[in-house]
Amino acid sequence: MRAAIYHGERDIRVEDVERPEIEDPSDALVRITHTCVCGSDLWPYRGQSDRDTPSPIGHEPMGIVKEVGEDVTSVEPGDRVYAPFVVSCGECEFCRRGLHTSCVNGDGWGGDNGGAQGEYVRSPHADGTLVRIPDRHADDEDTLRSVLPLTDVLGTGHHAAVSAGVGEGDTCVVVGDGAVGLCGVLAAKRLGASRVVAVGHHADRLDIAEEFGATETVLGGSEGVDDVVGHVTDLTHGGAEHVLECVGAASAMETAAGVARPGGTVGYVGVPHGMGDGLDLFDFFGDNVAIRGGIAPVRAYADELLADVLQGTLDPSPIFDKTVSLENVAEGYRAMDEREAIKVLVEP
Structure with a gap:
């Protein structure tokens, strides 16, 4: 598959990498249809924070479930989903308290799960992480652009x-x-x-x-x-x-x-x-x-914010003022770095 790979300061390349696969019964494989560049992605891009090189980058995925592990019950192949910027199990002490970003089984997007600026991502703890978008909204592009910011911002x-x-x-x-x-x-x-x-x-x-x-x-x-x-x-x-x-x-x-x-x-x-x-x-x-x-437990707010977006009373989509293809994601980084864009939407 194709994915954005961080190679160092101001060096984002789109490369062929191995597609992630189901590794655990709680995993789901998601084909990414929408993602974006985050302001926090700019810190390593500018050389102002450390990051492994080379490494997949991106943490705001939305897409369609392609495959699920045998223990996954909340989503199934064909479902439209989005994922918050951290992986969470939904069952530990901190998830139950609404502090999903402190999940004892938590993880980020990257490494062997594929990163979120690519064609596929493997979601560990799919039941605790993925948020399903109802079928009646699953193909409404305007609605999906409004839902995508729920992954983070x-x-x-x-x-x-x-x-x-x-x-x-x-x-x-x-x-x-x-x-x-x-x-x-x-x-x-x-x-x-x-x-x-x-x-x-x-x-x-x-x-x-x-x-x-x-x-x-x-x-x-x-x-x-x-x-x-x-x-x-x-x-x-x-x-x-x-x-x-x-x-x-x-x-x-x-x-x-x-x-x-x-x-x-x-x-x-x-x-x-x-x-x-x-x-x-x-x-x-x-x-x-x-x-x-502190770091926002986005998963804790998912249901209430998604409900308002879907009923049309909350629309953050105007923050997306530039759209690029995955192959041109480096241009998205440049535009945000130079303050030519607020937030860049990426369409693989």
Whole structure:
């Protein structure tokens, strides 16, 4: 089969590799029909995090089940499914608590399961990992584009909003205008926030934030507001009780701390990078600002978010602003790296 293989900094190649096969009775083999490039894929792409070379890459698969092991009961060949960005058994202590990302039997996509930017993937623990899309929606391309972000960014944005404690009538601030931040805006509105201030560095992305329900946007950087924290605290009359940090950089966490009202909560889901030099926690400490969040247990949110997407009340698909074939996936990486695309959809 053909698959995207990481060979080092800015070196993604599509190569012939061995197709994965059923190895365990709990496995399923899935033919990938849709996948995408994630912002977290860019860290190794830019040489800013370690990754084995060569190795399969990608972690947001959607496709059609081709074969199942004898113990699999939740899906069967022909079913349309998607999978969260981590493998989970669905049965251990942490899965039962809704912390599927801490599954004691968990795994990632890559290695001998094929990675998710390829033609096939083997799903370990298929019953605990795969989410079946009802047959009536299985061939609706518009619906499938709306479901695909549930593999990662929609569930991650939702986790930020839940961790920040967003509820009916609340005011919140979303820091970050990437795919996760935009999905955080959607999630905050879904949870009932009456006021959502979206903070970012790209005017076109903040336009999508408004489309998703942001009541105000703040553009930072050379063409926008220099003192973002001051501007947001003025807008919110002293800061927001609920802040979503959706970037992972120290500067974003500092912004989140600065715009949080004393006694508020920051829900953080950005993969931490650049914080090793020391994030100053005094701003959190001094104002009793709580920090909650971490890697999103996307599987825990799958049923409720999928139901809303399928009934048409939740549509994150505008985050996909570029589509490439699998053979041209390197172009997708380049476009996201150079901020020419928010999120790239890949069609094998």
